[in-house]
Amino acid sequence: MLFNQIQSLRYVDLFCGIGGFRIATETVCKNYNLKPVCVFSSDWDLDAQKTYQANFNDSPQGDLTKIPVEAIPKHDLLLAGFPCQPFSICGKLNGFEDIRGTAFFDIARILDYHQPEALVLENVKQLVGHQKGKTLQIILEVLRNLGYYVEYKVLNALDFGLPQKRERVFIVGCRQSVRFQWTFPDFEMKSLSTILEKDVPLNYYASERIQQNRIVKYTGKISNEPTIWHENKAGHISAYPYSCAIRAGASYNYLLVDGKRRLTEREMLRLQGFPDEFKVVCSYTAMRKLVGNSVAIPCVRAVLECLFKTVINPLLSPQPSTYY
Numbered sequence: 001m002l003f004n005q006i007q008s009l010r011y012v013d014l015f016c017g018i019g020g021f022r023i024a025t026e027t028v029c030k031n032y033n034l035k036p037v038c039v040f041s042s043d044w045d046l047d048a049q050k051t052y053q054a055n056f057n058d059s060p061q062g063d064l065t066k067i068p069v070e071a072i073p074k075h076d077l078l079l080a081g082f083p084c085q086p087f088s089i090c091g092k093l094n095g096f097e098d099i100r101g102t103a104f105f106d107i108a109r110i111l112d113y114h115q116p117e118a119l120v121l122e123n124v125k126q127l128v129g130h131q132k133g134k135t136l137q138i139i140l141e142v143l144r145n146l147g148y149y150v151e152y153k154v155l156n157a158l159d160f161g162l163p164q165k166r167e168r169v170f171i172v173g174c175r176q177s178v179r180f181q182w183t184f185p186d187f188e189m190k191s192l193s194t195i196l197e198k199d200v201p202l203n204y205y206a207s208e209r210i211q212q213n214r215i216v217k218y219t220g221k222i223s224n225e226p227t228i229w230h231e232n233k234a235g236h237i238s239a240y241p242y243s244c245a246i247r248a249g250a251s252y253n254y255l256l257v258d259g260k261r262r263l264t265e266r267e268m269l270r271l272q273g274f275p276d277e278f279k280v281v282c283s284y285t286a287m288r289k290l291v292g293n294s295v296a297i298p299c300v301r302a303v304l305e306c307l308f309k310t311v312i313n314p315l316l317s318p319q320p321s322t323y324y
C-alpha cells in the first residue's frame, strides 16, 4: 500500500525509550488528519517500559534482538533512535555482513522483511565522523540495498526552539524516489525562564563546596537572566542562556542552573520538548538516564513534517502546527 493512500499511519517505535518519537508522530499525524497507530514498540530498559506504559497505556516489548521479524506487525513507517554503540568495522566493508551484532542490524532485518514505506532513524552526531565516515556510509548503503532512497542531516535542538544544544544525525529513508527537502520553519528559542521551575526543593541543590568550586572556576560574566553552567571534561566552566546536551551518563553536577542546582525531572523533559502532561513515574536517577537518552521532540516533528510533505498526498493539507 502506498503511503499516500492511507488514512491511518501504522508505525513501529524501536528502541522507544520514553516515547519521544511517539509524541512527535502523534502530533504530526493529527496535523495531517491521519490516525496514528503504533503497532509495535520495544525497549529492554524496565524504567523506560514503565514510563512508556504510564504515558501511552502501551507496554513495549523487550530485547529487540530476540524478537523474530514475523512477530512484528506490518507497518508504514519505522522509527528508531537506535543506541549509539560503536560499530566494529575491521578493514573490509561488506555492508550487511558488517552490521551483524549491532542495533542497526535489527533495524535492517525488520526493514528487509516488512519493507515499510518510510523510516526515520536518529543517532549521535559522532556517527557521521565515525571511522572517517565509513560507518554512516555502510548504514546508508545497507538502506539503499534494501530499496530506500536515503538522506541524512545533523540537526541541533537549538534551531528548533528548545534552549538545549543537542546535535543529532537524522536519517530519512523512503521507498518512493522523491527528493526529500529539509525545509524547516524559523523557530524562536524558548527562554530558560519558561523552562525552569520555581521553588525547587533543596535536595536539587549542589553542596556548598561544589557551588563555591564553580564560582572560583567560572571566569565569565554573571548574567541577570538564568543560565545553565556546564562543566566540560577538562573541568572548564561555561554559562549559557541554554543547556548543553542532557546526557544519560553525565556526572550529577555536569549541568547546574545558575551554578547552583541540578535540573528537575520536569525541566529536563521540557528541555527535550516533552509536554507537561508527561507523567514521571521513576526515580530521579532513572529519569536522568531516560531523558538523556531521549530525543528533542521538535526535531523529530520537523523531520516528520518534511517526510509527510514529501510522501503523503499533498492534498492532505496540514492544520497550523504548534511545536510544544
Ligand SMILES: C[S@@+](CC[C@H](N)C(=O)[O-])C[C@H]1O[C@@H](n2cnc3c(N)ncnc32)[C@H](O)[C@@H]1O
Pocket: 015, 016, 017, 018, 019, 020, 021, 042, 043, 044, 045, 048, 062, 063, 064, 065, 080, 081, 082, 083, 084, 103, 290, 293, 294, 295
Ligand atoms: C538512544 S535511546 C532511544 C530513546 C528514545 N528515542 C526516546 O525517545 O526515549 C536507545 C534505547 O534503546 C534501548 N535498547 C538498547 N538495546 C536494546 C535492545 N537490544 N532491545 C530493546 N531496546 C534496546 C535502550 O534501553 C534505550 O532506551
